[in-house]
Amino acid sequence: MDNEQLTGLIRRAQGGDRSGFAELVDLHYDAIHRFAWKWCAHRADAEDIAQQACIKLARSLAQYRFQAPFSSWLYRLVVSCAQDWQRAQRRHLHAALPEDEPDHHAGRPEDAIHLTQLLEQLETLGTGMRETALLVHAEGLSHAEAGEILGVSESTISWRIHTMRRLMNKREQVASTL
Amino acid sequence: MNTQSFERQLQQIDPPPPDSAARLRARRAALEEFDRVKALRGQRHSWRAPRVWLGGFAAAGVAIVGASLYWLMPASERVVAFRPVVPVQARTSARPPAVPDQSPPPPAEVTAAKQRPAPRLPPRRNVAAPAAPSAAGAPIAEISARASNPTAPQQPPTSAITAPAAVAAVPPAPPRGDEDELAEAQVTGTRILAPPGTSAPTEAGVVPAGGPPRGSNFIGNTIANLRGLDPTFGSRTLTLSDGRRVVSASNQADVNSAPYGAAQPQANDKFEQFAINPVKRTADEPVSTFSIDVDTASYSFVRRQLNEGAPPPAGAVRTEEMINYFDYDWPAADSRELPFKPTVTVSDSPWGTGKKLVHIGIKGYELPARQRPDVNLVLLLDVSGSMNEPDKLPLAQRSMAMLLDNLKPTDTVGIAVYAGAAGEVLPPTPARDRDVILRALYSLRPGGSTAGAAGIRLAYDMAARSFRKEGVNRILLATDGDFNVGISDARQLQHFVEQQRERGIFLSVLGFGEDNYRDDIAQALAQNGNGVAAYIDTLNEAHKVLVEQAGSQLFTIAKDVKLQVEFNPATVAEYRLVGYETRALAREDFNNDKVDAGDVGAGHTVTAIYEITPVDSAARLVDGLRYGGEEKKQAPDAGNADEYGYLKIRYKLPGSDTSQLIEQPIAVRTGVPRAVRRDVAFSTAVAGFAQLLQGGKYTGPLTYDDVYRQAKDALGEDPRGYRAEFLQLVRRAQGMLGQR
Numbered sequence: 001m002d003n004e005q006l007t008g009l010i011r012r013a014q015g016g017d018r019s020g021f022a023e024l025v026d027l028h029y030d031a032i033h034r035f036a037w038k039w040c041a042h043r044a045d046a047e048d049i050a051q052q053a054c055i056k057l058a059r060s061l062a063q064y065r066f067q068a069p070f071s072s073w074l075y076r077l078v079v080s081c082a083q084d085w086q087r088a089q090r091r092h093l094h095a096a097l098p099e100d101e102p103d104h105h106a107g108r109p110e111d112a113i114h115l116t117q118l119l120e121q122l123e124t125l126g127t128g129m130r131e132t133a134l135l136v137h138a139e140g141l142s143h144a145e146a147g148e149i150l151g152v153s154e155s156t157i158s159w160r161i162h163t164m165r166r167l168m169n170k171r172e173q174v175a176s177t178l
Numbered sequence: 179m180n181t182q183s184f185e186r187q188l189q190q191i192d193p194p195p196p197d198s199a200a201r202l203r204a205r206r207a208a209l210e211e212f213d214r215v216k217a218l219r220g221q222r223h224s225w226r227a228p229r230v231w232l233g234g235f236a237a238a239g240v241a242i243v244g245a246s247l248y249w250l251m252p253a254s255e256r257v258v259a260f261r262p263v264v265p266v267q268a269r270t271s272a273r274p275p276a277v278p279d280q281s282p283p284p285p286a287e288v289t290a291a292k293q294r295p296a297p298r299l300p301p302r303r304n305v306a307a308p309a310a311p312s313a314a315g316a317p318i319a320e321i322s323a324r325a326s327n328p329t330a331p332q333q334p335p336t337s338a339i340t341a342p343a344a345v346a347a348v349p350p351a352p353p354r355g356d357e358d359e360l361a362e363a364q365v366t367g368t369r370i371l372a373p374p375g376t377s378a379p380t381e382a383g384v385v386p387a388g389g390p391p392r393g394s395n396f397i398g399n400t401i402a403n404l405r406g407l408d409p410t411f412g413s414r415t416l417t418l419s420d421g422r423r424v425v426s427a428s429n430q431a432d433v434n435s436a437p438y439g440a441a442q443p444q445a446n447d448k449f450e451q452f453a454i455n456p457v458k459r460t461a462d463e464p465v466s467t468f469s470i471d472v473d474t475a476s477y478s479f480v481r482r483q484l485n486e487g488a489p490p491p492a493g494a495v496r497t498e499e500m501i502n503y504f505d506y507d508w509p510a511a512d513s514r515e516l517p518f519k520p521t522v523t524v525s526d527s528p529w530g531t532g533k534k535l536v537h538i539g540i541k542g543y544e545l546p547a548r549q550r551p552d553v554n555l556v557l558l559l560d561v562s563g564s565m566n567e568p569d570k571l572p573l574a575q576r577s578m579a580m581l582l583d584n585l586k587p588t589d590t591v592g593i594a595v596y597a598g599a600a601g602e603v604l605p606p607t608p609a610r611d612r613d614v615i616l617r618a619l620y621s622l623r624p625g626g627s628t629a630g631a632a633g634i635r636l637a638y639d640m641a642a643r644s645f646r647k648e649g650v651n652r653i654l655l656a657t658d659g660d661f662n663v664g665i666s667d668a669r670q671l672q673h674f675v676e677q678q679r680e681r682g683i684f685l686s687v688l689g690f691g692e693d694n695y696r697d698d699i700a701q702a703l704a705q706n707g708n709g710v711a712a713y714i715d716t717l718n719e720a721h722k723v724l725v726e727q728a729g730s731q732l733f734t735i736a737k738d739v740k741l742q743v744e745f746n747p748a749t750v751a752e753y754r755l756v757g758y759e760t761r762a763l764a765r766e767d768f769n770n771d772k773v774d775a776g777d778v779g780a781g782h783t784v785t786a787i788y789e790i791t792p793v794d795s796a797a798r799l800v801d802g803l804r805y806g807g808e809e810k811k812q813a814p815d816a817g818n819a820d821e822y823g824y825l826k827i828r829y830k831l832p833g834s835d836t837s838q839l840i841e842q843p844i845a846v847r848t849g850v851p852r853a854v855r856r857d858v859a860f861s862t863a864v865a866g867f868a869q870l871l872q873g874g875k876y877t878g879p880l881t882y883d884d885v886y887r888q889a890k891d892a893l894g895e896d897p898r899g900y901r902a903e904f905l906q907l908v909r910r911a912q913g914m915l916g917q918r
Contacts, residue, residue, distance in 0.1 A: 016219075021212050025205050030196060035192035046193070047200035054208035059215055078270075115191060118184055137188035168184050 001025065006070060014062055021061070025054050031071075032078050038138045039082040039130075041115040052081040068148060075139075075149045079131055086130075125167050128152070132160040199899055207717060210576055217579075217616040218687050272898040295815025295906060396726055431817070447479075447695040448659075449493030452759040454875055457791075459745040467768050469775035470540075470739040471496075471763040472730070472782050473704070474723070475689055475697060475713035477503035480871065481903075482692065482715045484910045490871060494697070497757030497868035498786065504864065504900060506783045506857035508539035517543040517735040518778065520827060520840065522856050524848040528888060529866060529880035532795035535756075536788040536844060537858050538743075538825060542735045545780040552649030553589035554606065555581075558637040559622060560657035563598040566624035569715065573620050574656040577688065577720030581654075584728040585609035590638045593618050597625060606644035634671065634685075641683045650732050651683045652709070659689050659696030662684040675707040676774075686731060688723070689713040701760075708737065708777050722898070730779030736829040738837065741786060742768045745823040749846055751798050752791040754876065756865050768828060771837050778829070785861050789876070790822060820846050859892035867908055871915075882912035 001010075009027075029050065036049035056077055064073055122130045123178030128150060136145040136157065143157040150157070249368040417822050458466070478498035483490040508521040518540045527533035582591065587610035593603040604618040637653045645651055675685055683708025687700040696712070704711035710731055712723045724731065740763060745753050767773040778784060791798050827840040850858050867885045869877045886908045893901050 016216050018209065022205065022209055029201050029204060029327050033196040033201070034193045035368045038188075038191050041191075043194070043197070047197065047204070050196070051200070051204035051207055054204040055211045058211035062215075062219075066507060115187070118187060122184070133184075133188055137185045138191050140189070165185070 007066065010061070010064065010066075010070060014064070019099070021058065024061075025057065028057075028074060029054065035075070035078050035134070035139065036082060038044050038134055039119070040085070041112040041119065045085065049078070049082050052084070056081055071146060072149050075135070075141075076151075079135075079149060083131075109167060121168075121171075122164065125164055126160070128156075129160055129164055132157055135137045136161055190413070198319040199897065206522055206721065210580060210717065211750075213579060213616060214576060214620055217620040219615070226557070227638050241704075261507060282329045292629055323779045331873045352803070373751070437443065446697045447491070447692055449491060449492070450698045450701065450760060451493045454869075454872055455755045455757070455759050455762075457752050457754045457876070459800050460745045460754055465742060465744045465765050466753065466755055466788070467740065467742045467765050468755065468758045469763055470741060470778060470784050470786075471498050471758060471761050471776050472502060472778060472784055473499050473701065473711045474503040475543070475700070476500055478713040478715050478719050479689075479692075479695070479697065479908055482713075484907055484914065487914065489911075489915055492872055495868050495871045496760065497865055497872070498761070499757075500868040501757065501785050501787070501861050501864045502783070504860065504904075506539055506541070506785060506861060507854060508541040508783055508785075508857070509853075510541040510781075511543045514543055514549070514735065515831070516840075517831070518840075520825060520842060521854060522825060522842065522844050522848060523850040523854060524822065524844070524846075525850050525858055525862070527789055528862060528884065529869075529877040530789065530791075533789055533791050535858075535862060536743075536790055536822065537850075537861065538741065538786045538788075539854070539857070539861075540739075540778065540782075540784045540827075542730065542778040542780055542782040542784075545729055545733050545735070550586070550733065551647045552728075553585055554641060554644050554649055554651045555585070555590065555732075556592040556594060556606070556637045556641045556653045557619070558594050558596065558633055558653055558655045559623050560597070560633070560655075561595045561622050563625050565659055565691070567691055570658055571622065571624050571716065573714065573720065574688065574690050575622060576717060577714055577724055578619055578654070579616055580717075580720055581724040581728065582609060582612055584725055590644050591615050592637075592644065593622075594637045594640055595622060596636070599633040600636040602636060602640060606640060634674070638678050638683055642681070650734075652732060653683065653685045653707075654688060655685060655703070656688045656690060657700070658691040659700050672702055672706045675703055679706065679708050680725075684708040687711045705776070706774070708734065710779070722900070726898075727779075727781070730782040733780040734777045735780050735782075735834050737832055737834075738771070739778050739784075739829040740768050740773075740775045740825065741846070742826045742828075743788065743823050744826075745790070746818055746821050747793075748819050749793055749822050750790045751793045751795070752800055754789045756787040756789060757868065758786065768826070769837075771835065773832070787861065789866050793824075822846055822848075856892045856894045860889055860894070863889035863892060864904065867904075867911070871911060882915075888913070 009020055010025055013024050032053050033046060033050040036053065037043075039049065057074070060077065064070065101174055119130055119134075122133050131150055132146060135141045135149060136143065136147035141149070143145070144154045147154040147157045473496075476494060476496040479494050480500065483494065509519065511518045521537070521539040521541075523537045523539075525535050525537070527535045559565075559571070559574055559578075561571060565574070585591070587608060589609045590606040591604070591609055592606040593615070595601055595603055603622065604615065607615055611670075634653070634655070637655070641651050641653055678685070684882075685703060686709030687704040687707075687712065689695055689697065689700050690713075697711075697713070700711045703709075712731075714720045714723060742765070743753075761776065763773065763775065765807040787895070822844045825842050825844055828837045830837045863885050865883075866877060866880050866888070869875070870880065870882060870885065874880065886905060889901065889905055889908065893905075896902055
């Protein structure tokens with residue numbers, strides 16, 4: 001689908017066309033889900049985040065003004081849903097269940113666990129680090145694009161990327177000397 | 179540590195493809211939101227109603243509550259998005275809902291204030307949610323309540339029990355004469371219901387005199403006190419007019435006297451208490467009779483409780499409703515005239531060596547689309563202040579909206595509401611005018627107190643106006659279960675519903691929210707109205723009840739379905755009916771066509787399980803008598819030693835008053851056909867789970883682990899994930915209630 005068609009579809013959906021909106025969701029669900037999964041490395045959580053994002057899309061599509069590319073706008077929306085999820089997770093570190101089902105759908109469960117640990121580590125490095133790392137490294141976006149999505153300047157993104165590398169290297173050195 | 183750089187690891191993340199069921203769920207939720215937003219935009223001016231910033235504050239508070247609850251739910255539950263509750267918030271200007279081509283009813287709040295100058299009740303608050311947002315929520319709610327009722331006298335917050343003087347102040351009956359019989363006594367913010375005059379002295383004796391203390395502790399105490407006030411409270415309303423549901427006095431002392439030691443953050447949800455069916459000796463009582471139960475409310479409620487970290491109160495666990503929540507592939511009947519055929523299987527009991535389980539499964543005839551009768555539906559929504567929670571009115575609106583997808587363009591939908599006063603929002607309108615209906619539906623705002631009876635009358639009037647002689651005429655009542663009518667009058671309400679049933683207008687009840695959920699009344703009304711009582715806690719549940727099962731909700735294929743099993747003393751020493759405690763019938767009621775019983779809708783599946791102890795088993799619980807010579811009776815009679823018993827089912831076709839009979843023997847060598855093996859195993863697991871939740875009186879060594887394994891092995895295709903969700907629930911219960 002080229003840009004023009006996409007614009008037409010969005011306008012239809014904004015105008016209240018139900019099937020147009022459905023098509024828009026169908027078109028982007030995979031991408032939304034992919035990013036959500038990268039964020040949390042957990043099947044059910046990713047589905048939740050993705051669903052929230054779809055609902056939010058319905059709610060805020062009217063506010064999309066075609067100023068940024070739709071994909072950036074959508075990224076921003078998904079990131080904010082993921083952040084909401086993250087906050088809620090932190091607020092309610094409720095009692096662990098007797099057995100937390102590992103994610104059977106991931107290629108190898110240990111991959112998912114490892115990724116979770118990595119993401120949590122990045123999280124501890126500072127605000128916005130997880131977001132930045134995922135957008136730049138996992139999604140392959142430019143610093144400018146990531147900055148646009150996260151609402152910070154390109155140089156902030158560059159600084160974050162640099163800082164993360166520095167801190168992670170340091171940690172690894174510490175770990176290897178132990 | 180990993181040798182790869184973290185950048186590289188991030189680059190290599192390879193998410194699995196999305197699950198198609200999850201994708202569908204997300205799509206559905208998004209489309210539903212799309213509809214809602216669109217409908218709201220259609221009445222934009224009402225969005226722009228002047229709003230004090232406190233109102234915004236309240237909305238933010240509720241949104242936070244919603245958000246916290248949302249993420250507290252387990253993954254599969256989280257379909258109901260926490261949404262900004264802005265459209266539902268209290269407003270400064272009480273304006274009528276914007277409804278096209280219809281002169282709207284007077285604004286509920288204003289009318290209520292005029293009709294009832296007596297103490298206004300602030301909306302009830304979520305008293306006991308484990309997420310504990312209520313502490314912050316309560317004052318906000320109060321502010322918004324005042325804001326929306328500028329004329330209301332200042333009242334203490336909900337937490338305050340009104341002082342004795344206020345208790346005695348029974349509000350004057352509403353002006354309409356025919357409502358006298360439904361006069362109400364508003365006693366406290368928790369709206370305990372009592373006939374005027376009877377309970378006031380008791381209340382006054384216990385409630386501390388003087389100014390009401392404040393604070394959340396007091397709320398808890400208050401509720402405890404109120405429970406203690408009247409030991410029969412909560413069960414009195416439950417007794418049907420024919421007295422079949424009478425509850426033994428020893429049983430009803432406290433809704434919360436669950437078998438778990440843990441402190442229970444319970445609120446005002448009311449459940450009928452019942453004693454678990456005992457083991458019966460075939461020699462003493464060979465015949466077992468009960469009415470079918472197609473409700474599923476119990477499962478959704480239990481699920482919600484467990485997901486919120488609270489063990490469900492014992493009365494909330496109705497085994498048969500837990501079992502019947504799931505669809506089973508019992509072979510369906512193939513004609514409308516013989517609407518179902520029973521499937522009977524016999525398997526070993528997983529919780530009793532030497533015992534066997536007899537499954538009786540029924541699947542109602544599926545009506546093909548072209549055979550579907552016309553539908554005349556009236557949605558009756560409780561819009562009282564108590565519905566102002568994300569999981570109440572907003573969820574009800576969204577649920578009802580989904581139902582529209584399943585109607586024929588010519589079917590009609592009317593909308594009525596009740597709060598302080600009842601009002602018609604939308605006259606019966608053809609379903610093809612989807613936008614009109616949606617706009618009316620989403621225009622509803624909560625506010626005011628509850629007067630259930632007047633609303634029901636209005637809804638019946640509307641349904642009568644657009645009555646379809648050959649079609650389905652049904653009222654769908656959405657409420658948090660609180661009917662603000664006195665206890666003795668609840669019976670009159672039931673009677674009224676019964677009368678209307680005779681006229682051909684049926685009633686189903688959809689329950690929402692918690693803390694005040696009057697399961698007992700909802701059950702009683704739906705049963706008397708030839709309807710279903712369902713409890714809706716998430717949008718997923720709404721979809722299941724109103725879309726997937728729309729046929730069974732709307733189209734009755736058999737009325738007054740009763741089951742009777744006569745066990746053979748020659749082969750069965752003891753038996754026990756698992757569940758159906760509240761549906762027991764007297765033996766003689768079976769052939770009495772005047773006695774009402776449960777109805778089966780198109781495609782409904784209903785399952786009953788008996789646990790039997792064969793005569794030759796060592797597992798018998800009840801000793802034989804030394805005197806009485808029953809040994810003689812147990813001598814195998816020639817000819818039927820190969821039968822465990824004999825099954826009889828009575829039902830009436832819709833529109834008929836004479837019952838039909840289906841009979842079939844239960845042979846000793848009955849096994850479990852391969853086609854239904856999974857369903858038998860899964861329903862057995864659910865039965866085991868429900869019994870464990872009830873305290874496991876008869877389940878011997880059975881553990882949650884056993885249930886988990888058994889259910890897991892029987893998952894089958896599970897296209898919508900309901901069975902997988904059950905597994906999660908078992909784990910949750912295990913985590914909460916210990917390793918038994």
